[in-house]
Amino acid sequence: MVRKSQTTRLTTQHLANHGVEGIFGEIAKNHDLTVDQVADLAVKQLGMDFPTLTFRHRMQMTKKEINAKLAQIDADLGQVLFLPNGEIRPDGGLIEVLDDDDEWRVVLVTEAKYQGKDIENIQKGELVGKKKDQDLMAAGNAIERSHKNVREIANFMLGEQHFPYILFLEGSNFLTETISITRPDGREVTLRYDSGSLNRIDRLTAVNYSMPINTNLCENKVVTSKGQAIMLQAASIYTQGKGGPWDEADMLAIMIEVATTSIKVLASDLFHQMVAKPNEEVSDDEGR
Amino acid sequence: MVRKSQTTRLTTQHLANHGVEGIFGEIAKNHDLTVDQVADLAVKQLGMDFPTLTFRHRMQMTKKEINAKLAQIDADLGQVLFLPNGEIRPDGGLIEVLDDDDEWRVVLVTEAKYQGKDIENIQKGELVGKKKDQDLMAAGNAIERSHKNVREIANFMLGEQHFPYILFLEGSNFLTETISITRPDGREVTLRYDSGSLNRIDRLTAVNYSMPINTNLCENKVVTSKGQAIMLQAASIYTQGKGGPWDEADMLAIMIEVATTSIKVLASDLFHQMVAKPNEEVSDDEGR
Numbered sequence: 001m002v003r004k005s006q007t008t009r010l011t012t013q014h015l016a017n018h019g020v021e022g023i024f025g026e027i028a029k030n031h032d033l034t035v036d037q038v039a040d041l042a043v044k045q046l047g048m049d050f051p052t053l054t055f056r057h058r059m060q061m062t063k064k065e066i067n068a069k070l071a072q073i074d075a076d077l078g079q080v081l082f083l084p085n086g087e088i089r090p091d092g093g094l095i096e097v098l099d100d101d102d103e104w105r106v107v108l109v110t111e112a113k114y115q116g117k118d119i120e121n122i123q124k125g126e127l128v129g130k131k132k133d134q135d136l137m138a139a140g141n142a143i144e145r146s147h148k149n150v151r152e153i154a155n156f157m158l159g160e161q162h163f164p165y166i167l168f169l170e171g172s173n174f175l176t177e178t179i180s181i182t183r184p185d186g187r188e189v190t191l192r193y194d195s196g197s198l199n200r201i202d203r204l205t206a207v208n209y210s211m212p213i214n215t216n217l218c219e220n221k222v223v224t225s226k227g228q229a230i231m232l233q234a235a236s237i238y239t240q241g242k243g244g245p246w247d248e249a250d251m252l253a254i255m256i257e258v259a260t261t262s263i264k265v266l267a268s269d270l271f272h273q274m275v276a277k278p279n280e281e282v283s284d285d286e287g288r
Numbered sequence: 289m290v291r292k293s294q295t296t297r298l299t300t301q302h303l304a305n306h307g308v309e310g311i312f313g314e315i316a317k318n319h320d321l322t323v324d325q326v327a328d329l330a331v332k333q334l335g336m337d338f339p340t341l342t343f344r345h346r347m348q349m350t351k352k353e354i355n356a357k358l359a360q361i362d363a364d365l366g367q368v369l370f371l372p373n374g375e376i377r378p379d380g381g382l383i384e385v386l387d388d389d390d391e392w393r394v395v396l397v398t399e400a401k402y403q404g405k406d407i408e409n410i411q412k413g414e415l416v417g418k419k420k421d422q423d424l425m426a427a428g429n430a431i432e433r434s435h436k437n438v439r440e441i442a443n444f445m446l447g448e449q450h451f452p453y454i455l456f457l458e459g460s461n462f463l464t465e466t467i468s469i470t471r472p473d474g475r476e477v478t479l480r481y482d483s484g485s486l487n488r489i490d491r492l493t494a495v496n497y498s499m500p501i502n503t504n505l506c507e508n509k510v511v512t513s514k515g516q517a518i519m520l521q522a523a524s525i526y527t528q529g530k531g532g533p534w535d536e537a538d539m540l541a542i543m544i545e546v547a548t549t550s551i552k553v554l555a556s557d558l559f560h561q562m563v564a565k566p567n568e569e570v571s572d573d574e575g576r
Binding site: 063066067070073074076077078079080081082083084085086141142144145147148150151152154155158159161176193194196199201202203205206207209210211212213221222223225226228229230231232 | 351354355358361362364365366367368369370371372373374429430432433435436438439440442443446447449464481482484487489490491493494495497498499500501509510511513514516517518519520
């Protein structure tokens with residue numbers, strides 16, 4: 001997968017002529033999709049998997065919406081906003097389904113984070129650091145900003161029983177295995193997944209209560225402590241543990257799995273549409 | 289208050305000879321305390337306010353401790369750790385009290401965040417930006433990293449009924465009122481609190497569900513949605529809304545208020561010590 005710099009975009013019409021295999025076929029020909037483009041494909045596939053439901057894909061949610069949702073749960077919440085136009089923009093956007101009461105419900109939120117260029121640098125034979133004499137760059141901490149959007153969406157979904165937030169990680173700061181990369185001059189450089197100067201996954205695991213990564217945690221777990229029920233909202237962290245870029249087909253499959261879990265949790269509120277006669281039109285991403 | 293660059297430190301012995309008034313007297317003479325130094329004073333005052341209780345102040349908590357606490361609540365939680373020595377370091381540290389079962393319980397966690405140097409730049413007459421022709425610098429987003437430690441401590445305290453996390457904000461990115469600053473040449477520059485290029489408070493309000501700022505939210509609120517009880521863990525955000533530095537006495541007073549709320553919530557678990565005959569020795573910060 002490439003980051004936002006490339007802007008190749010598949011047309012809606014083109015995709016509407018294809019089934020699921022068609023979607024994966026497109027992926028095979030386009031190894032340069034951004035996470036929001038893969039999410040666009042996920043909307044298409046969800047429309048085919050659930051032809052009686054209506055989906056939309058949008059790239060932002062306003063703080064006003066989040067506050068309004070919080071205030072519905074309790075009047076003390078969602079009261080403060082300094083910038084009236086404030087919004088959040090998870091880079092893969094949000095996918096929602098229209099429920100039987102004509103309310104949009106979130107079924108998928110995705111972000112793809114890339115941190116650590118060591119693999120690319122070594123492959124190119126570039127040394128790094130102030131004196132340009134190191135193989136590896138000490139990892140930064142910008143990834144910690146990811147917690148903000150997770151928390152914003154968790155607040156928006158405080159009244160839901162599911163939390164379909166996926167963080168796709170890529171780069172040398174998110175390895176789960178030790179790997180060796182060969183430089184152009186033939187020298188091998190080892191990247192240890194458990195090196196404190198390299199690995200930054202621990203900076204994110206608070207979002208899933210340090211439950212397993214590469215796992216669909218969409219359905220909220222309820223635990224109890226001293227008689228108090230506590231509903232957890234755990235993001236699902238998926239990482240390219242051996243380095244290298246994400247395969248778009250893998251991303252799409254994970255998105256569909258998590259979104260399908262959301263639809264399962266929401267099924268009571270989608271019931272009348274789910275038992276309706278299928279409409280042959282493919283639901284489009286009218287929210288864009 | 290100054291940031292970490294200055295390292296003036298009051299000695300424990302020196303403070304132990306003073307009462308509360310003595311502590312505020314020390315503050316009056318030392319307007320250059322870091323947030324951890326103010327927290328040190330808070331421990332002293334708590335020791336005097338609650339002479340039968342034992343407090344400690346420490347600067348870090350390990351991810352292992354957080355994971356162990358999560359795993360106590362449910363065996364699925366707290367399982368993942370890549371760096372065995374991983375820890376978090378809220379800059380004001382953590383204050384804990386020893387409960388009747390000899391367990392340390394968190395009564396206060398503080399961080400002080402400074403972002404936006406516009407007031408200082410204008411007072412010095414320095415223009416900013418690439419061409420050095422602007423009065424104001426577009427605000428950055430590093431403050432979003434604050435969400436990580438809030439979430440880590442929230443996880444550690446998932447089984448508690450209180451969440452004594454204070455974020456003290458300072459700098460031109462956290463104004464709640466519009467102010468005017470005069471340059472050395474006499475020209476006045478207006479800093480609008482509701483300017484999108486300046487205000488970054490909205491980037492933090494997810495930590496308190498957009499409840500009011502400058503408010504003690506230590507005692508957890510429980511709300512219900514669709515019959516499901518949801519326990520909120522809201523950080524308390526305090527900001528210097530008119531610009532300027534924090535007054536250490538104000539910080540200390542806020543710390544004592546929040547820590548006292550923690551002790552009130554924990555009172556059942558501190559009962560035997562609270563009804564014990566007061567010990568005249570001042571509890572020391574043995575955790576440092």
